[in-house]
Amino acid sequence: MSNPEIAHSVLLIHGSGPGVSAWANWRLVMPALAQHARVIAPDMVGFGFTDRLDLTQPGQRYDMDTWVRQAVGLLDALGIGQTDLVGNSFGGALALALAIAHPQRVRRLVLMGSVGVPFTLTPGLDAAWGYTPSLENMRKLLDVFAYDRSLVTDELARLRYEASVRPGFQASFAAMFPAPRQRWVDAMCSREQDIRALPHQTLVVHGRDDRVIPLATSLALSNAIVRSQLHVFGQCGHWTQIEHAGRFARLVSDFLTEAHPDEPQPLNAGGHHESQPD
Numbered sequence: 001m002s003n004p005e006i007a008h009s010v011l012l013i014h015g016s017g018p019g020v021s022a023w024a025n026w027r028l029v030m031p032a033l034a035q036h037a038r039v040i041a042p043d044m045v046g047f048g049f050t051d052r053l054d055l056t057q058p059g060q061r062y063d064m065d066t067w068v069r070q071a072v073g074l075l076d077a078l079g080i081g082q083t084d085l086v087g088n089s090f091g092g093a094l095a096l097a098l099a100i101a102h103p104q105r106v107r108r109l110v111l112m113g114s115v116g117v118p119f120t121l122t123p124g125l126d127a128a129w130g131y132t133p134s135l136e137n138m139r140k141l142l143d144v145f146a147y148d149r150s151l152v153t154d155e156l157a158r159l160r161y162e163a164s165v166r167p168g169f170q171a172s173f174a175a176m177f178p179a180p181r182q183r184w185v186d187a188m189c190s191r192e193q194d195i196r197a198l199p200h201q202t203l204v205v206h207g208r209d210d211r212v213i214p215l216a217t218s219l220a221l222s223n224a225i226v227r228s229q230l231h232v233f234g235q236c237g238h239w240t241q242i243e244h245a246g247r248f249a250r251l252v253s254d255f256l257t258e259a260h261p262d263e264p265q266p267l268n269a270g271g272h273h274e275s276q277p278d
Contacts, residue, residue, distance in 0.1 A: 010084040012041040013091030018131040019164035021048035032249035052172040086110040093188035109202040121182045124212040129177035147237035202228040207236030
């Protein structure tokens with residue numbers, strides 16, 4: 001979904017909740033972002049409607065290296081040399097890992113309710129990763145994700161539940177985050193020295209009332225990343241892009257379209273500079 005005359009791109013990386021897909025995460029903000037950039041929102045392997053890995057085969061595993069390779073491979077396949085990155089929760093950890101491993105492929109970085117630095121596993125995240133399929137469990141989980149409970153309609157709960165029980169979905173999801181789950185928080189962390197070395201202009205966003213990923217993670221990221229700014233939404237849980245969709249889209253669009261003379265122009269896959277939208 002994008003304006004075909006715009007060459008610049010933004011890659012949206014979803015979170016890791018049960019029944020997740022890129023469309024479910026980003027559907028409310030994609031139209032606004034697409035006014036200024038080519039928007040790419042993939043389902044990461046093992047989530048949404050991607051293929052599932054055969055974990056009985058050597059080298060087949062769900063981890064940051066696998067997801068980073070997928071994201072870079074997607075950019076290569078689309079001929080995108082450099083992109084902006086927006087990562088939500090688990091997607092924030094992935095965005096950090098990608099920016100650290102391939103800094104030249106990233107222009108600007110947006111981290112929303114992001115994993116990627118150490119924190120103690122919250123009951124909310126433990127419940128999300130430990131989800132067992134039922135409509136009741138999905139409704140309870142969505143209540144944890146949202147500050148505004150009016151967003152958690154029966155229709156939304158049913159849609160997310162039905163997505164979570166499609167063939168193969170729950171098996172792959174359960175294989176990613178088996179208990180004890182603190183180890184998966186730790187596995188998604190990037191090294192502090194690597195985060196501090198990031199050269200990218202970075203927008204860090206968090207819901208003040210997030211019960212899944214603590215606000216302290218975004219405070220730590222904003223303190224560590226030199227060229228960062230922090231925006232905290234009050235009366236907001238883990239769904240910043242849903243609970244405050246219009247504000248979030250304007251905030252991110254303004255950040256991604258502002259010009260800094262010391263920033264490089266985006267590169268295409270051949271290493272040439274692309275023109276920026278006015």
